[in-house]
Amino acid sequence: MTADGRKGNLWLLVGPLFLLALVSMSVGKYAGPAEIAGALRAALSGQPSDPVLSTVLWNVRLPRVAGAILIGAALAAAGATYQGLFRNPLVSPDILGVSGGASLGAVIGIFLSLPVLAIQAISFAGGLLAVAAVYAVGMAIRGRDPALTLVLAGIAIGALVGAGISLIKILADPYDQLPAITYWLLGSLA
Template identity: 45%
Template sequence: MYDFPRRRNRSLNLLLLLLLLSAVFFCSCMTGQYELTAEKILFVLRGMPLAPMDSVIFREVRVPRNLTACICGAALASAGFLYQELFRNPLASPDLLGVSGGASLGAVCAILFGTGGIAEKQFFSFTGGLTVVFLSVLLSSAIGGNRYFNLVISGVILSALANSAIMALKYLADPTSELAAIDYWLMGSYSLAGWNDLRICAPVILICLTILFLLRYRIKVLTLGPEEAQTLGIPVRSTKRICILCSTLLVTASICVSGIVSWIGLIVPHLARTVFGSDFEHNLAETALLGAILTLAADTCARNLTSSELPISILTTAFGAVCLTVFLISVRRTANN
């Protein structure tokens, strides 16, 4: 009986986040270079658009783009949350195992050596991210010792190598066409996101999020330490492997659609803990929803602040830097008091 108020508060938090996400989604559908009023959207939903362009913009441009931004934001935030909890590192992010670097390298190779098409960039970035993580696992096994600590070190090493390769390829790229395409992709954007992109990333992300949600109790026990988890009968090694694999797939599925969206995986988990408390079993869902809201809000601002669309990482990086500064100041003041 004593758990009822807490459960009620958690349910209320989820409801408020869902309402906020719905409000941001609806506002995002209305705003843009082509204005859609609430009345126009209602007529489109009823199958009687006031103008043919209203239906095209709403159904084929803004709805798939907003859904893609939401699901990718939820994926990045959830992956960052899992990395921070599993590796007990508050600064862990989706870059931890070199996922972002490998995915970026794959996309750059597609731009330089392929046709540069959307499907090709998605395939190469997805393959590149998974390849780097696989190499990180092999390198951590070869080093020996604490395997999960070595996994982080291996990810840092391979991420540096991937970034070095990207710089070399940028040096070789044609500055009038290819270099601009590479730089724009590396800064992240949902400008080309459509239903096909959603079909590519959504199944992977939803499956991984479902698995992580079902394993949330085991993961919560793992955060107490491997000895405690083994005492309680949790298969530590297999659970960690599943969590790392799912988190990696979340990141690669998101990056292959939008490019690099910075800081969402690092900052959103801290925001969730600050606002909702440090209850792992519930924070996973709250972090995912908060990631969806912030990514969608950033994407909406990116396409409305100026006459030409901004890369989304410009906004998410600035927001993340401000949030991190506030967190550090608040932690220092709490410690001093």
């Protein structure tokens, strides 16, 4: 493939991402697409614009869109790593229990009413502990196919972690902690 062909393929990937980023910055309660387009034109030409609109655009919406793009890129890299490791295009982080372990860590942090940074740290540690448990079970049960053993251990650990999440959801305060747990598990960039 020539260099021009690669540049064309790159624009086929980056172009829609750029357009979707612009569209997502114009969605919200405060300002619509016309106001956002005017603020972007004003910023690019150096003209003054509405300070409230500039604050919404540059301090709220743009960081969220940039964060979403970075999170999507990180998830794509993690998915490609899993698929390359297991040589299977259908593999996901759920296979080794990473998602469940991280979710259990976050649920425990919310149940203990910890601050957000501590919840994130416990969530990360939960994901690592789930992988460590899967690896330990996989090493203890040495079968003919190590990849299959890891997958089956991951499914078992994921089921145990899911049961732990359900137990904590039952024990959580239904007016304060349970909604926070549910919204955390659903995911958000807020």
